[in-house]
Amino acid sequence: xxxxxxxxxxxxxxKSYGSLEVLKDISLTVDRxxxxxxxxxxxxxxxxxxxxxxxxxxxxxxxxxxxxTQVNKALPHRQYEKHINQMRQQIGMVFQHFNLFPHxxxxxxxxxxxxxxxxxxxxxxxxxxxxxLAHVGMLERIDYYPSQLSGGQKQRVAIARAxxxxxxxxxxxxxxxxxxxxxxxxxxxxxxxxxxxxxxxxIVTHEMEFAADVCDRVIFMDGGVVVEEGPPSIVFQNPxxxxxxxxxxxxxxxxxxxx
Amino acid sequence: xxxxxxxxxxxxxxxxxxxxxxxxxxxxxxxLSFFGGILLAVIALYAPLLVRLPFRFFAWLFMGTPLLLxxxxxxxxxxxxxxxxxxxxxGVIGLGLHFAVYNSELIQTAIVAVDxxxxxxxxxxxxxxxxALVRVVIPQAVRDVIPPIGNNMIALLKDSALVSVIGVxxxxxxxxxxxxRTYRPFEFYAVAAVLYYFINLGMEAVLRRIERRTQLSR
Ligand SMILES: Nc1ncnc2c1ncn2[C@@H]1O[C@H](COP(=O)(O)OP(=O)(O)OP(=O)(O)O)[C@@H](O)[C@H]1O
Ligand SMILES: [Mg+2]
Numbered sequence: 001x002x003x004x005x006x007x008x009x010x011x012x013x014x015k016s017y018g019s020l021e022v023l024k025d026i027s028l029t030v031d032r033x034x035x036x037x038x039x040x041x042x043x044x045x046x047x048x049x050x051x052x053x054x055x056x057x058x059x060x061x062x063x064x065x066x067x068x069t070q071v072n073k074a075l076p077h078r079q080y081e082k083h084i085n086q087m088r089q090q091i092g093m094v095f096q097h098f099n100l101f102p103h104x105x106x107x108x109x110x111x112x113x114x115x116x117x118x119x120x121x122x123x124x125x126x127x128x129x130x131x132x133l134a135h136v137g138m139l140e141r142i143d144y145y146p147s148q149l150s151g152g153q154k155q156r157v158a159i160a161r162a163x164x165x166x167x168x169x170x171x172x173x174x175x176x177x178x179x180x181x182x183x184x185x186x187x188x189x190x191x192x193x194x195x196x197x198x199x200x201x202x203i204v205t206h207e208m209e210f211a212a213d214v215c216d217r218v219i220f221m222d223g224g225v226v227v228e229e230g231p232p233s234i235v236f237q238n239p240x241x242x243x244x245x246x247x248x249x250x251x252x253x254x255x256x257x258x259x
Numbered sequence: 260x261x262x263x264x265x266x267x268x269x270x271x272x273x274x275x276x277x278x279x280x281x282x283x284x285x286x287x288x289x290x291l292s293f294f295g296g297i298l299l300a301v302i303a304l305y306a307p308l309l310v311r312l313p314f315r316f317f318a319w320l321f322m323g324t325p326l327l328l329x330x331x332x333x334x335x336x337x338x339x340x341x342x343x344x345x346x347x348x349x350g351v352i353g354l355g356l357h358f359a360v361y362n363s364e365l366i367q368t369a370i371v372a373v374d375x376x377x378x379x380x381x382x383x384x385x386x387x388x389x390x391a392l393v394r395v396v397i398p399q400a401v402r403d404v405i406p407p408i409g410n411n412m413i414a415l416l417k418d419s420a421l422v423s424v425i426g427v428x429x430x431x432x433x434x435x436x437x438x439x440r441t442y443r444p445f446e447f448y449a450v451a452a453v454l455y456y457f458i459n460l461g462m463e464a465v466l467r468r469i470e471r472r473t474q475l476s477r
Contacts, residue, residue: 056379081387089385099380103398103476112394113384145475158380165384 007032007067007200008053008169014061015048015224022048023059024224030169033198037211037232040221041247046204049221050171053202054091055084066090067168089117092162096174098154100146106133106157107142110164117165132160136190152183156190163194170194172203176210188214208251212236220244264446270437274447277433278454284350284429285416285458291355292415293408296362297397303367305392321360327421329353334425350422358415365407369400402473409466416462417455430454 006029015023022045030036038046051057053064055072064071071087073080101109110132111125120128133139136156146154155175162170172191176184188210194201195214205211211218212232219229220241228241239245267274302314321329334349344352373396381391401408423432434451438444 054383056383085385085387088383091383093380093383095376095380097376099374099376101377101380101395101399103395103402103473113381113386116390116394117385147475147477161384 005065005068006030007034008202009065010049010053010062011065012062013049013052013059013064015045015052015057016060022224023052025062026221026224026226027062028219028226028229030200030202033200034217035195035199035201035203035215037215037218038202038204038221039206039208039211039218039247040227044221045224046221047173050173050202050204053169053171054088054093056093085117089113089165090168092159092165092167092170094155094158094162094170094172094175096177098146098151098158098178100154100158100161102146104145105142106138106144106146106149109146109157110161113161114164128164132164133157135163135193136160137186150183151179152186155179155187159187159190159194168200170199170201172201172205174204174206177206206251208236208248220247222247262445263443264450266441266443267446267450270433270441270447273433273437274430274450274454277428277430277451278458280347280427280429280433281416281419281431281455282458284347284354284422284427285412285419285462287351288354288358288415288419289412291351292358292362292411295355295359296366296408297401299359299363300366300370300400301392301397303363304370318360318363321357326353326357326418327424329357330421330425346422346426349425350419350427354415354419354422357418358411361411362404362408365404365411366397366400369403370396372403373399402476405466405470405473409463409470412466413459413462416459420455 008030010026010028013023013026014021026049038049040046048057052059053071055064059072066087067090069087071084073083075083101112104112107126107129110129111120114120114128115125129142130139133142136159138153138156138160141149141153141157146157149157159175175191176187179187184207188207191201191203192214203211203215215232217229218232218235220227220235220239220243222243228235228239228244235244236248239248299314299318302310303318306314330350330353333353334344334346337344337349377395377399378391381395382388386394419429420431423429423435426432428436430451434447437447441447
C-alpha cells in the first residue's frame with residue numbers, strides 16, 4: 001500500500017518574535033507540480049511562512065515536510081547543519097532584492113553552488129550555465145557582472161541561479177516588487193515558463209492578476225493565519241471571508257488607480 | 260662645506276640593493292598582513308570566546324605598543340625562548356602582524372556591513388556558513404576595503420624603515436652605511452627619501468589597478 005502524502009506539508013506552523021505572534025498555527029499542503037500564490041496585507045506573515053519552508057527563519061513550533069522528509073528536524077547542531085544544507089539544495093528561493101553575488105560574473109553566480117556542492121567539472125559547469133541562462137533569456141550576458149544588468153535581468157539570473165541546483169520546489173518572495181513596472185513582465189514570463197514545466201512553486205506576490213493567471217490556488221493570509229484559500233476563480237471572484245473581500249477591494253482599487 | 264651629490268653614484272649598487280630589500284620586505288609583510296588580517300577578522304567575529312579573547316589581547320598588544328618595540332621583541336626577545344629568527348624574517352613577521360591587526364579592524368567592519376541577503380542567498384543554495392563566508396561574504400568585504408587597506412600598505416612601506424634597527428639592510432640602513440663611510444647624511448638621506456617616494460608611486464599604481472579591476476564587481 002502506498003500512502004500518498006502531499007509534496008509539501010506545513011503542519012501547525014507557529015512563529016513568534018518575543019510576544020509578537022507572527023504565524024498562528026498554520027497548516028497547509030502543496031501538491032507536486034502545484035503553483036500556489038500567497039497573498040495578504042503587509043505584515044501578515046507571508047515572508048515569514050515562506051522563509052520557514054527552507055528554515056531561513058526557523059519556526060518556533062510545527063513541522064515542514066518536503067517530499068516525505070522533515071525540513072526542520074530536531075537534530076544536534078552539526079547533523080542539523082548537514083541535513084539543512086542538503087534540504088536547501090532541493091529548495092530554490094528567489095528574493096525581492098535579487099541578492100545576486102556582485103563579485104561574481106553571471107556565469108559564476110549560476111554555477112558557484114553546483115560546482116562547490118556537487119563537484120561538477122568545469123565543462124559541465126559551463127554547459128549548465130549556458131543551459132540555465134538560455135532558459136531565462138540571459139545567455140548573452142553570461143560574462144557580465146550583476147552591476148551591469150537591469151533589475152529584471154538580475155532577477156532572471158537569480159532564478160537561473162536557483163534552478164541550476166535542480167530544486168524540487170521554488171519559493172518566490174515578491175520577485176517583482178522591487179522592479180520598475182516595465183521590467184515586471186519579463187520576470188513574470190520566466191515564471192510562467194516554469195509553471196508550464198510543472199515546477200512546484202510557492203509564490204508570495206502583490207500582483208493579483210499574475211496570481212489569477214498562473215496559480216492553481218490562492219492563499220490569503222492575514223494576521224498570521226490563513227483566512228481563505230482556494231482556486232483563484234473563487235478567491236478573487238467570490239471570496240467568502242469579509243477580510244479577503246476588504247483586502248481585494250483595496251488592492252483592486254489601488255490597481256485601478258495605477259492604471 | 261656645501262652639498263656634494265657626486266659621492267652618491269659610488270653607492271648606487273648598495274642603494275639599489277637597499278631598494279630591492281625594502282620592496283621585498285614590504286611585499287612579504289603586505290601579503291602576511293592581508294591574509295593575516297582576514298584570518299584575524301574571522302576569528303574576532305566568529306571564533307568562540309576562549310579563542311577570541313587571547314586574540315583580542317594580541318590585537319591590543321600590537322595596536323597599543325610601538326612597532327619598534329615589537330620588532331625588538333621578535334628579533335632579540337624571542338632568542339631567549341630559543342627562537343632565533345633571521346632579521347629579515349623577524350622584520351616580515353613584526354611588520355606583517357602589526358598591519359594585520361589594522362587590516363583586521365577594517366575587514367571586520369566590512370564583513371558586518373555586507374548585506375544580510377548575501378549570506379541568505381548563499382545559505383539558500385545549500386552552502387554552509389563557512390562556505391558562504393569564504394565564497395560570498397569575505398570576498399565582498401575585502402573588495403570594499405581595498406582603498407583603506409591600500410593606505411595601510413603605504414604606511415607599511417614607510418614603517419619598513421624601522422627594520423633597519425634589527426639589521427635588515429634595506430634602503431634606510433643602506434643609506435646609513437653609506438653615510439658612515441662618507442659623512443654625507445643630507446645627500447644620502449635625501450636620495451633615500453626620493454627612492455622611497457618612487458617605490459611609493461609604484462605601489463600606488465599597483466593599488467589603483469587593483470581598485471579598477473574590482474570596479475565592475477560592486
Ligand atoms: N526579525 C524580526 N524580528 C521581529 N519581528 C519581525 C521580524 N521579521 C518579521 N517580523 C514581524 O513579523 C510580521 C510578519 O512579517 P513578514 O515579513 O512575514 O510579513 P509579510 O506578510 O511578508 O509583509 P510584506 O508584505 O510587507 O512583505 C511583521 O509584523 C514583522 O514586523
Ligand atoms: Mg514579505
